[in-house]
Amino acid sequence: GENVEQHPSTLSVQEGDSAVIKCTYSDSASNYFPWYKQELGKRPQLIIDIRSNVGEKKDQRIAVTLNKTAKHFSLHITETQPEDSAVYFCAASKANAGNMLTFGGGTRLMVKP
Amino acid sequence: KAGVTQTPRYLIKTRGQQVTLSCSPISGHRSVSWYQQTPGQGLQFLFEYFSETQRNKGNFPGRFSGRQFSNSRSEMNVSTLELGDSALYLCASSTVAANTGELFFGEGSRLTVL
Numbered sequence: 001g002e003n004v005e006q007h008p009s010t011l012s013v014q015e016g017d018s019a020v021i022k023c024t025y026s027d028s029a030s031n032y033f034p035w036y037k038q039e040l041g042k043r044p045q046l047i048i049d050i051r052s053n054v055g056e057k058k059d060q061r062i063a064v065t066l067n068k069t070a071k072h073f074s075l076h077i078t079e080t081q082p083e084d085s086a087v088y089f090c091a092a093s094k095a096n097a098g099n100m101l102t103f104g105g106g107t108r109l110m111v112k113p
Numbered sequence: 114k115a116g117v118t119q120t121p122r123y124l125i126k127t128r129g130q131q132v133t134l135s136c137s138p139i140s141g142h143r144s145v146s147w148y149q150q151t152p153g154q155g156l157q158f159l160f161e162y163f164s165e166t167q168r169n170k171g172n173f174p175g176r177f178s179g180r181q182f183s184n185s186r187s188e189m190n191v192s193t194l195e196l197g198d199s200a201l202y203l204c205a206s207s208t209v210a211a212n213t214g215e216l217f218f219g220e221g222s223r224l225t226v227l
Contacts, residue, residue: 001172034215043117043203043218044156089156099144099207099216100169103156 002027004092006104013080014112021075021107023090030092033066033073034101039086047088048075080111114139117206117219125225131192134222138185138206144168145187146216147179150201159202162187191224199226 003026013019025033034049050057050064050073057064061080066073077084087108091101118137126132138145147159158171162181179189185206191198201223205216 043220045218046215049215091156095211098161098163098168098211099146099205099209100158100161100171101146101156101216102158103148105155 002030002092002094002102004090004102004104006090006107008107009105010108010110012110012112015080015082017080019077019080019084019109019111021088021090021109022072023074023092023104024070024072025092025102026071027092027094028068028071029094029096030071030102031095032093033064034091034093035064035075036089036091036103037086038089038106044089077109080109082111082113085109085111117204117217119202119204119219119222121222122220123223123225125227126194127227128194128196130194131190132194132224133188133190134202134204134224136187136189136204136206136219138187138204139208139217142206142208142217143185144207144209145181145185146205146207147187147189148203148205149173150203150221151199156203159189194226196226199224 006023031052036044037047038044063076087106090104144163146161161169165181176192181187201221203221205218
């Protein structure tokens, strides 16, 4: 089955710096790659997603890039703020797998004021 | 619009017991998925239901089961509880049938097995 690896597991940055989280997936049939943010004690929430027919997608300070050949996708957060502190999960899914997501192990992002 | 509602929010059981968790999806959402979240294993897919049918199942033993009712509400059951079943169980609903949209998560049911 699909396997998603996520790095780093923890990331500490100064407020205003950029943060990059990287994920690799194993199944070339995967075609949908969402990113979820989970604040402490709260539910995961979708922050951005990308489909395999797109190489990059941006939403204000957040961007995601996808390299299908390398089976690699990344989350980029610019001008980080303390409220960006959370655990971020990447995930992958396939067209014939309904809404089944395979998640990466998560990255705990700490933004220091 | 009400979000995904999970009950109970917290529960404590002992080894060997069974537990039933409930999930009410967002109105109009027909897909309901269940995930287990633990510090060591992250978020792992348990199963997904769509229109009362189990569409996908993760790599969990048969002690884990679920069902979906005609109103899209879903339950999951864990029998013969083990210490390792202690986790946050998250339910997520979606309005779409395929992997093209957002999953809306509930706040979870935190199960502690003693």
